[in-house]
Amino acid sequence: MKGNSSSAKQLPDHVHYKDPSEPPIKKVPPKRKKRRRSQAFQEAMTGYFFLAPALILLGVFLLYPMGAAFYYSFTDFYILKPDDISFIGFENFTYIxxxxxxxxxxxxxxxxxxxxxxxxxxxxxxxxxxxxxxxxxxxxxxxxxxxxxxxxxxxxxxxxxxxxxxxxxxxxxxxxxxxxxxxxxxxxxxxxxxxxxxxxxxxxxxxxxxxxxxxxxxxxxxxxxxxxxxxxxxxxxxxxxxxxxxxxxxxxxxxxxxxxxxxxxxxxxxxxxxxxxxxxxxxxxxxxxxxxxxxxxxxxxxxxxxxxxxxxxxxxxxxxxxxxxxx
Amino acid sequence: MKKLSYLVAGILVMLMLAACSSDSSANSEEDSGSSGENATSDTVETGAVETSVEATGDEDVMLDFWIHQTGEDETNAYIELIDAFNKEHDDIHVNAEVIIDDGASAYSDSINAALVAGNLPDVMAVDGPYVSSFAEAGVIQPIDDYVDEETKSQYVDSIIQQGTYNDKLYSLGAMEASVMLYYNKDLLDEAGIEPADSIEEAWTWDELMENSKKLTNEDRYGLNLFMNYGVGEWLTFMGAPLAWSNGGALISEDGTKVDGYLNSPETIEALNYVKELFAEGVVTDSPGEMQFEEGNAALALGGPWIAVSAEDAGLNWGMMPYPFKDEKVSPSGSMAYAVTNNTENPEAAVELMKWMTNEEATVKISKATGMPPAQKSAFDNMEKFNELPWSVMKEQVLETAHARPATPAYPVLTDAFAQSFHAAALGEDVESVVEQQVQRVERELKRFEE
Missing domain, CATH: 1.10.3720.10 (MetI-like)
Structure with a gap:
């Protein structure tokens, strides 16, 4: 939004806007290098934004449970005693x-x-x-x-x-x-x-x-x-x-x-x-x-x-x- | 290609709708079938129901209360009792949550999830034999401080026995359960067999074997053991008294040792008796849902709900006491209430438990479910228990009821016994199967050693 005020100054006089809150159309692009960086950043952000729901769901319902299961596999977690979990090494695996x-x-x-x-x-x-x-x-x-x-x-x-x-x-x-x-x-x-x-x-x-x-x-x-x-x-x-x-x-x-x-x-x-x-x-x-x-x-x-x-x-x-x- | 995909999408939507409707009807049928406690209700409501009554006066104490749902009439009775409790008590407000109990693990899954997440209710319904494992793990707390001896003595002994672990009382129940030897009057008359009308006259194992053989012919079986309920709690509930009656056991008195108990000669002999019943062809391992009610089996070792479904089917039926070998014992135990360690108001919680299991409540719930009441005095108030055939069930609950073992390893123990029972039914070598199961339970028991 920084570029807006500077670019507004350079607008011709005959251009009028009905809604003052609406940003004017950028006629003069900012410097090339700067624009590219911010645009790339914005695109990346948009990408992540769209990815977020999938990432969050995958994390909560797939990655976290997988990690937890891996951790629990080395413990004696008994469901009635969730506060009393101790590490027992490979005992579960040898019992298999x-x-x-x-x-x-x-x-x-x-x-x-x-x-x-x-x-x-x-x-x-x-x-x-x-x-x-x-x-x-x-x-x-x-x-x-x-x-x-x-x-x-x-x-x-x-x-x-x-x-x-x-x-x-x-x-x-x-x-x-x-x-x-x-x-x-x-x-x-x-x-x-x-x-x-x-x-x-x-x-x-x-x-x-x-x-x-x-x-x-x-x-x-x-x-x-x-x-x-x-x-x-x-x-x-x-x-x-x-x-x-x-x-x-x-x-x-x-x-x-x-x-x-x-x-x-x-x-x-x-x-x-x-x-x-x-x-x-x-x-x-x-x-x-x-x-x-x-x-x-x-x-x-x-x-x-x-x-x-x-x-x-x-x-x-x-x-x-x-x-x-x-x- | 595009046309095809539209078509597929259309079919999918249509069939999903169709599947949904068939889904719900089949499920509700399954619900009442597997739980078996309310064979009369056709539709079972699913999902959680919240009951709440407008606030009255000062609400000092809020109690969350979980109840299980197996049938609609039963749930309505609970909700009425809770509403009445809220009206009666200005300083306590109960929020009840009704959770489906499908006879399998739906209800216990809810408890497990809440347990791990640390948000158990103040009071919850628990199945009798699981009391000890919850008590051992400190999930529920002893209530001796709030229940005096006089109150305790009003309950039938087996309910106190089921609720006690390490000499402390943990749970109180509203209903008992039992297994009766049901009989088809017409078929017994035809065969000239005299039924037993009291515990005095109860049939011995030999009489059961002999009469079942007499009653078996090409078109029907002599006996039904409801093997269609699957390999689960039912087999322990119905079958364990055979071992006890023969002087056997499933586990040591203190619930810490199975070697020498589950594989004792007496228990093995009881399982071999089961094996013989199946080998003689008097009972099948895959009866239809309504085998007894439809007259395709002359005798049936079934729960109180069979009386309801036999009556509904218009069968000319009667009930006899559980058959015995040496000692007269009978199955016992049902859902009960316990106070969790999550509560800040154990006193109010116990107050609620007493309310849900007092004489009035037990009569009400007995009427809604067909299950025998857990209060001694309730039997006198209910006409039907003073005449045949229900007098036999009353006698059995008051005199021969034997609670299932109190051990924290109960979930594994009951499966071990049920698997052994089922193996016997299939004609397997009982001793070797039991031996394997003993090792399994012994491993589980190590978890609870100090």
Whole structure:
């Protein structure tokens, strides 16, 4: 605002302002160097101003909790005694190796991810290919496949728990019609995780289907036309035109599903409480229970730190693989 | 592409609206289902409700009061009692906050959060068996100075037992709870089985096994243990008396040792009895929500709320005392009130607790919830408890009720027992499962050693 008064003096007389409080238009720019500095500063300030909400939110809800969890992982923080926290070194971390529940939860989570990721990827791609055809009721199918995604996962889990019930559930009644005896979908340690996997794929695939669909529509039509001229079969077109065209999208989906699969929590929490016999307890669920139900925030934080390292490792491996494929 | 994205956006909005509406209805159903304490109310209000009454006279003391919500009728009863308290006391003003208790961790999460942030209310509702852990951590304070022996003697013994830790009284409750052996009168008549109408006649384990077998056929189970409530507090609440009745225990009397108690031969034997019930096929590990009410199970070991839902379903039902082996014991314990260390007015806080648990209040809350009252005299004032079938519940609460163990490690202990019970139900080797759980609880107990 310094420049205003000096520049006002140099204004021609015939220029009148209706509102005296309004600053006059700068006709003569201040010295170049000075202007550049202040403008750069102002631009930076504006930038930070716009960044501030995101930075503050990230700081309060991501960076601070992460830092706190890291700190607590070296303490014996018991939730009922927040004023009595003492430093216990690596004790929490060494207990992780003795904790049979952690080991079980880890392998459960790995099993879930290893099955869910490829299956969900394939189902999503299959649905997208179906819907991309000019079928009748295309919009209906698209809505039908996508609708589980917008439903609350909690609600979906409750509904599927009813459907899976051996005595009165819908699925077992249907199986009964074709002469198959009732299956203990959620109450048998052998079947529970698979039942959760089926539900999770059904719930999640619709979202990736939409992304694949967008990818399919971005593949230029002339490539298919050229393939037609070369006399390619449908299968060859899929293999040599569609798949290469979807590669980047598929890799993106692969990473997002993998991370989401590792964070499995809601389904076992609602449907099985981690049972039967711990067969559906996931890592995140084990961390949650330890911290909130058993109040052992210190140990839960240690497991959370290890969990973060695991997910980070997987992501880095995937990134490296992807970079190699691109190169 | 643009068209598609508009379409997606449109569908999203539509489905979100649809999802929201189905969300709330399913949730409220789940609320009343899992808490099970108010099967009659169809809609459960969610969210915090503030009650406040216009200021009357000098407001010397302000009390913040947290109550849990499992059903609408129950909450309305609490709010009426609090309003009456505010009118009666010129010098004390109570601000109540109603917090959803979904039967899982919603309510305790609220307490944990307030605890860490240091803004607990003056008085709060706590679940009976958790009193000792709060007491040990100094979250709540003893109230012996404000409660005389005469007042104490008016409560049923199990409520005082549940509220006592290290010989000091910490909590007072308005309601008790129990587990009864419900029966379908028509099915028992059909099978020619005589029900037990008093504690004297209570069935033994063998009688329960034998009769359950008789009542089981292709179309229905003999017994329902409400395994659909999940692996949680219910299994300890309902199942622990089997161990006690056999001379077993979950933990030592002073609450510091599980080795030799949770894995004692008596407790193992009780869990093996459970295993046998399931192995014989008289009970299922995944009953439907209304298995007993719909006549698909002839007997059911259920909470007081089953009486309400059986009545609503028009079932011809009755109740028997909890079956026994050697000693006659029965489940006990429910939500109670405790004064936190955050209060500046413990005397006024205890005044409020007494008000919320006096004879009038216990009658009112018993009527709203179907739970037995915590005041001895309330039983005499309520007609229904003096005749069958409710007289059996009264007898049980007054004579055989056994509080769950008082130990600061209760959250881990109850999970350890529930996991063992569930493993037994699934036919696992009880001894090895229990042994693993013992190690888990022993590790937790180390935290509380001096």
């Amino acid at each position: 190796w003795q904790d049979a529940q952690f080991r079980q939860a880890f392998w459960n989570t790995v099993y879930f991810s290893v099955i869910v990721v490829p299956v969900q990827l394939a189902v999503a791609l299959g649905l997208a290919l179906l819907i991309n055809k000019k079928l009748k009721f295309r919009v209906f199918f698209r809505t039908a496949f996508f609708s589980p995604v917008v439903m609350s996962l909690v609600v979906v889990s409750i509904l599927w728990t009813f459907m899976y019930n051996p005595n009165e559930g819908l699925i077992n009644q249907l199986l009964g019609l074709i002469g198959i005896s009732p299956q203990p979908f959620l109450t048998s340690p052998d079947q529970a995780m698979n039942s959760i996997i089926v539900m999770s794929v059904w719930q999640g695939a619709g979202f990736q289907m939409m992304i694949f669909l967008a990818g399919l529509q971005n593949i230029p039509n002339h490539l298919y036309e050229a393939a037609d001229i070369d006399g390619a079969s449908n299968w060859q077109k899929f293999l040599h035109v569609t798949l290469p065209g979807l590669k980047n999208i598929a890799l993106f989906i692969f990473i997002t599903i993998s991370i989401a699969a590792f964070k499995l929590l809601v389904q076992p929490m609602i449907m099985t409480q981690g049972g039967p016999l711990g067969s559906t307890k996931s890592l995140v669920y084990h961390i949650y229970e330890t911290g909130f139900n058993y109040r052992d925030v210190g140990y839960a934080s240690a497991m959370a730190v290890v969990f973060t390292l695991i997910v980070l490792t997987i992501t880095i491996i995937q990134r490296v693989l992807i970079r190699e494929e691109r190169g």
